[in-house]
Amino acid sequence: xxxxxxxxxxxxxxxxxxxxxxxxxxxxxxxxxxxxxxxxxxxxxxxxxxxxxxxxxxxxxxxxxxxxxxxxxxxxxxxxxxxxxxxxxxxxxxxxxxxxxxxxxxxxxxxxxxxxxxxxxxxxxxxxxxxxxxxxxxxxxxxxxxxxxxxxxxxxxxxxxxxxxxxxxxxxxxxxxxxxxxxxxxxxxxxxxxxxxxxxxxxxxxxxxxxxxxxxxxxxxxxxxxxxxxxxxxxxxxxxxxxxxxxxxxxxxxxxxxxxxxxxxxxxxxxxxxxxxxxxxxxxxxxxxxxxxxxxxxxxxxxxxxxxxxxxxxxxxxxxxxxxxxxxxxxxxxxxxxxxxxxx
Amino acid sequence: xxxxxxxxxxxxxxxxxxxxxxxxxxxxxxxxxxxxxxxxxxxxxxxxxxxxxxxxxxxxxxxxxxxxxxxxxxxxxxxxxxxxxxxxxxxxxxxxxxxxxxxxxxxxxxxxxxxxxxxxxxxxxxxxxxxxxxxxxxxxxxxxxxxxxxxxxxxxxxxxxxxxxxxxxxxxxxxxxxxxxxxxxxxxxxxxxxxxxxxxxxxxxxxxxxxxxxxxxxxxxxxxxxxxxxxxxxxxxxxxxxxxxxxxxxxxxxxxxxxxxxxxxxxxxxxxxxxxxxxxxxxxxxxxxxxxxxxxxxxxxxxxxxxxxxxxxxxxxxxxxxxxxxxxxxxxxxxxxxxxxxxx
Numbered sequence: 001x002x003x004x005x006x007x008x009x010x011x012x013x014x015x016x017x018x019x020x021x022x023x024x025x026x027x028x029x030x031x032x033x034x035x036x037x038x039x040x041x042x043x044x045x046x047x048x049x050x051x052x053x054x055x056x057x058x059x060x061x062x063x064x065x066x067x068x069x070x071x072x073x074x075x076x077x078x079x080x081x082x083x084x085x086x087x088x089x090x091x092x093x094x095x096x097x098x099x100x101x102x103x104x105x106x107x108x109x110x111x112x113x114x115x116x117x118x119x120x121x122x123x124x125x126x127x128x129x130x131x132x133x134x135x136x137x138x139x140x141x142x143x144x145x146x147x148x149x150x151x152x153x154x155x156x157x158x159x160x161x162x163x164x165x166x167x168x169x170x171x172x173x174x175x176x177x178x179x180x181x182x183x184x185x186x187x188x189x190x191x192x193x194x195x196x197x198x199x200x201x202x203x204x205x206x207x208x209x210x211x212x213x214x215x216x217x218x219x220x221x222x223x224x225x226x227x228x229x230x231x232x233x234x235x236x237x238x239x240x241x242x243x244x245x246x247x248x249x250x251x252x253x254x255x256x257x258x259x260x261x262x263x264x265x266x267x268x269x270x271x272x273x274x275x276x277x278x279x280x281x282x283x284x285x286x287x288x289x290x291x292x293x294x295x296x297x298x299x300x301x302x303x304x305x306x307x308x309x310x311x312x313x314x315x316x317x318x319x320x321x322x323x324x325x326x327x328x329x330x331x332x333x334x335x336x337x338x339x340x341x342x343x344x
Numbered sequence: 345x346x347x348x349x350x351x352x353x354x355x356x357x358x359x360x361x362x363x364x365x366x367x368x369x370x371x372x373x374x375x376x377x378x379x380x381x382x383x384x385x386x387x388x389x390x391x392x393x394x395x396x397x398x399x400x401x402x403x404x405x406x407x408x409x410x411x412x413x414x415x416x417x418x419x420x421x422x423x424x425x426x427x428x429x430x431x432x433x434x435x436x437x438x439x440x441x442x443x444x445x446x447x448x449x450x451x452x453x454x455x456x457x458x459x460x461x462x463x464x465x466x467x468x469x470x471x472x473x474x475x476x477x478x479x480x481x482x483x484x485x486x487x488x489x490x491x492x493x494x495x496x497x498x499x500x501x502x503x504x505x506x507x508x509x510x511x512x513x514x515x516x517x518x519x520x521x522x523x524x525x526x527x528x529x530x531x532x533x534x535x536x537x538x539x540x541x542x543x544x545x546x547x548x549x550x551x552x553x554x555x556x557x558x559x560x561x562x563x564x565x566x567x568x569x570x571x572x573x574x575x576x577x578x579x580x581x582x583x584x585x586x587x588x589x590x591x592x593x594x595x596x597x598x599x600x601x602x603x604x605x606x607x608x609x610x611x612x613x614x615x616x617x618x619x620x621x622x623x624x625x626x627x628x629x630x631x632x633x634x635x636x637x638x639x640x641x642x643x644x645x646x647x648x649x650x651x652x653x654x655x656x657x658x659x660x661x662x663x664x665x666x667x668x669x670x671x672x673x674x675x676x677x678x679x680x681x682x683x684x685x686x687x688x
Binding site: 161163164166169170172173174213214215216217219246248249266267268269288289290291293294298321324 | 642
């Protein structure tokens with residue numbers, strides 16, 4: 001199936017583009033009443049993730065309703081630890097919770113499994129990708145994704161969100177061998193998982209390192225970037241984006257990986273990052289998600305101001321973080337329209 | 345009362361020191377069984393904060409039990425919004441909660457009061473300072489503190505901790521005038537509060553901007569640093585330390601303020617920060633609090649490695665964040681002893 005709109009692929013590869021492509025992290029989600037309607041009919045978040053027809057439906061909603069230049073498969077980064085043997089619950093208003101966590105080498109055998117068939121345990125994701133592409137019929141590319149090993153590690157050790165992830169960071173000091181063993185397992189599974197998504201039809205991939213920012217540079221090189229680099233090296237089928245949130249100083253290292261695009265959070269200065277990265281990579285981001293709480297005029301002004309700060313065509317426009325659930329979708333439309341109407 | 349150990353004051357002022365001074369953020373707290381014993385006899389955290397004799401007792405504990413070079417008054421940054429008219433509760437295992445928050449200009453009159461007598465509403469803090477100094481009898485200096493206006497603002501708008509503080513950041517876009525009004529009120533009260541602490545006997549002051557890292561550089565200049573600068577300018581009685589956690593790129597701006605010491609979090613590279621700051625300011629920090637989970641040998645090694653990275657005598661040794669409550673106090677002693685035995 002050939003793509004009718006391949007703008008984002010060309011932008012990722014550094015090819016000629018007629019305008020900047022635009023999409024939003026968490027565009028398939030609670031901002032849309034149509035998403036909330038689907039979600040309300042179900043027992044919970046996980047049922048939606050695990051039902052391919054419905055996951056495909058909400059994946060396509062922002063393409064129809066917002067006019068984004070790419071779809072991103074509706075799923076969760078925590079499907080990977082679950083497939084490895086650590087079940088999670090999504091607790092309403094609190095976030096993910098793992099009743100069991102990794103505490104020792106013995107736990108790895110049962111709860112950090114590596115040798116399993118991806119289609120067998122994560123077939124609901126690849127199936128959702130197949131259905132989505134069939135229904136999209138090439139209108140826009142479909143992005144697949146996974147969490148970065150460090151972020152998945154944090155959840156597998158900590159069992160839930162945390163301000164400091166002190167338990168996860170503790171292991172880096174008390175048992176670095178266990179940390180590396182677990183990180184390598186996550187990496188191996190993640191590579192196979194991402195390749196399965198490509199095989200199912202994902203046109204691009206993104207790796208999310210949500211907790212990159214809680215490590216200092218030296219530890220992030222050893223326990224974070226090292227494994228992301230393995231992933232970037234293993235994927236050559238489609239363009240790949242690395243988004244290490246909060247890891248301002250890692251951007252230079254990421255720019256040395258064989259990736260196409262580097263995600264920027266809203267606290268990073270585009271100009272500064274462009275200086276560090278040079279022209280060899282595409283940058284993605286990075287409007288402050290809170291900017292969409294402003295008036296329409298102000299959203300337009302802030303979006304234009306960001307676009308004016310781009311000194312290169314190698315950009316994919318996005319927010320610097322997932323869109324917040326209480327944002328008015330009309331503000332998102334203003335953001336998207338402003339990007340689409342911006343003359344290069 | 346003259347000080348028998350004024351090492352930290354001299355280090356803050358850039359005067360000659362014979363060894364690096366050392367203390368820990370949150371040293372008066374749950375790491376010490378002696379603290380937990382006092383705490384267990386009370387109805388809650390706030391009772392301890394509001395009972396000067398007991399606050400003084402736990403303030404002195406780490407001086408006796410750990411051998412730190414400074415005491416820091418046991419209190420909470422949220423006593424300021426409470427004095428301004430916003431009561432908070434400290435919910436066990438969850439953190440602070442404000443039943444009422446600031447939503448509009450009208451709320452400011454009642455819940456962001458400025459014209460009140462500090463001794464009248466915050467006398468329990470100044471009284472705790474007086475008692476502590478009497479009991480310390482000059483053994484070590486006593487540090488007073490307050491939250492930075494931006495961090496206090498976050499709590500007054502958001503009402504509780506948050507991963508994104510999206511409500512607080514939203515106001516910066518939707519009602520910047522309200523934001524500035526509230527920030528100025530907090531600043532005015534904070535200056536008077538810090539001066540009252542000095543009058544009561546605080547030998548040094550520290551301003552904690554815990555949520556500095558959630559703003560981009562431009563917004564942090566406007567809504568954060570601008571008000572910290574007012575505080576730094578208003579305090580000339582004693583040395584003052586500014587600790588803007590996570591605000592890596594703000595350090596250069598802070599170095600231009602009339603402050604003595606800049607706090608570094610554990611993700612900041614001491615060498616890099618020294619380059620930015622030059623020799624005109626003292627740096628405080630910044631061992632990763634998780635390093636204290638290591639073995640004694642490893643704590644010693646990591647502490648020495650940090651000390652070896654200092655290229656100047658203008659340092660006060662601390663962790664890069666508050667000590668975590670489940671750290672073994674013996675590891676803290678190893679940390680402190682390593683610093684004390686380190687030859688300059």
